[in-house]
Amino acid sequence: MTTSRFTLAPVDVLVGVDGSENSELALHTALSIAREHGLSVRLVGAYNVPVIPHRHAPVISHDHHRGVAHATQDRLEEYAAAARSTGVDAVAQAIEGDASGVLVDASRFARLTVVGRRGRNNTPGRLIGTVSGRLVAHAHSPVLVVPLGREDDTHPAVVSESDKDIVAGVDLGSTAQPVAEAAATAAELTGSRLTLLSVAPAGTRWPLSEERRDEADAELRAAHSQHLDELTATVAAAHPQLEVRSRVEDGSPAEALVAAARTAHAVVVGTRGRGGFASLLLGSVSRDVLNEAAAPVLVVPTNRRR
Numbered sequence: 001m002t003t004s005r006f007t008l009a010p011v012d013v014l015v016g017v018d019g020s021e022n023s024e025l026a027l028h029t030a031l032s033i034a035r036e037h038g039l040s041v042r043l044v045g046a047y048n049v050p051v052i053p054h055r056h057a058p059v060i061s062h063d064h065h066r067g068v069a070h071a072t073q074d075r076l077e078e079y080a081a082a083a084r085s086t087g088v089d090a091v092a093q094a095i096e097g098d099a100s101g102v103l104v105d106a107s108r109f110a111r112l113t114v115v116g117r118r119g120r121n122n123t124p125g126r127l128i129g130t131v132s133g134r135l136v137a138h139a140h141s142p143v144l145v146v147p148l149g150r151e152d153d154t155h156p157a158v159v160s161e162s163d164k165d166i167v168a169g170v171d172l173g174s175t176a177q178p179v180a181e182a183a184a185t186a187a188e189l190t191g192s193r194l195t196l197l198s199v200a201p202a203g204t205r206w207p208l209s210e211e212r213r214d215e216a217d218a219e220l221r222a223a224h225s226q227h228l229d230e231l232t233a234t235v236a237a238a239h240p241q242l243e244v245r246s247r248v249e250d251g252s253p254a255e256a257l258v259a260a261a262r263t264a265h266a267v268v269v270g271t272r273g274r275g276g277f278a279s280l281l282l283g284s285v286s287r288d289v290l291n292e293a294a295a296p297v298l299v300v301p302t303n304r305r306r
Helices: 021-037 057-084 099-109 130-138 176-190 210-238 253-261 284-292
Strands: 011-016 040-047 089-096 110-117 143-147 165-169 193-200 244-250 266-270 297-300
Touching (some): 011 099, 021 040, 021 089, 021 110, 021 143, 021 176, 130 284
Parallel strands (some): 040 089, 165 193, 266 297
């Protein structure tokens, strides 16, 4: 169990703000959610003060430290004041430390954390940005990663039409239930339909004979279908006003989710588990979905550490 470096009052929505274009888009998204549902928002900005190698460093460092802290807080207060002018209960907090660590700790005291993501990353093997990558790996609340589109994007970065689906990637493991529940809540909040998507990887048991591989693939797909039917029934019973759909696909979980994100309001994935979406945080699935999804990605911590 890890211990937070600070304690904050509980808040509904936490948003990381650093003045960049992608963080401003995240702030816009967080405030839209807050206005529509009457939620409170905390704007957090992290700052670091470099060490000054000088014999008078103690005095100079103190003055510089105070100046950096005040400048960060003042910038956040401007954003928060603008938010309050629209009726949102917003507070601002400048916190010393690296941005990812600060947001991870601050997520302990929020129901939802929102961060921005720069345009799609074309560097193979890289897990989105340093801040957002570490945050989704260690956050204590669900994290909504909002992509900043590129000029050459075929699809918009944020899909706002109310008739779009929230698509949840679920597997055969214990992560399926919390991911589906979080997705159902998101669908209700946005007035969307919910689609539960399970992907059965095909052709992965190459040491077997071709005939036996086909049988194994069929057995795996049947297991996914049965599990998905049961999960869909459970979610539908718990959310009777929600339209819940489901489908099973064969192939790559990452490719299936990225494809679904082209027309989805958002996609929802979990952070832990085994099956079609195994090792989501550190493997290729997380990299591809978080890098390539045209829609926002909601990452649900299914093995929460307090």
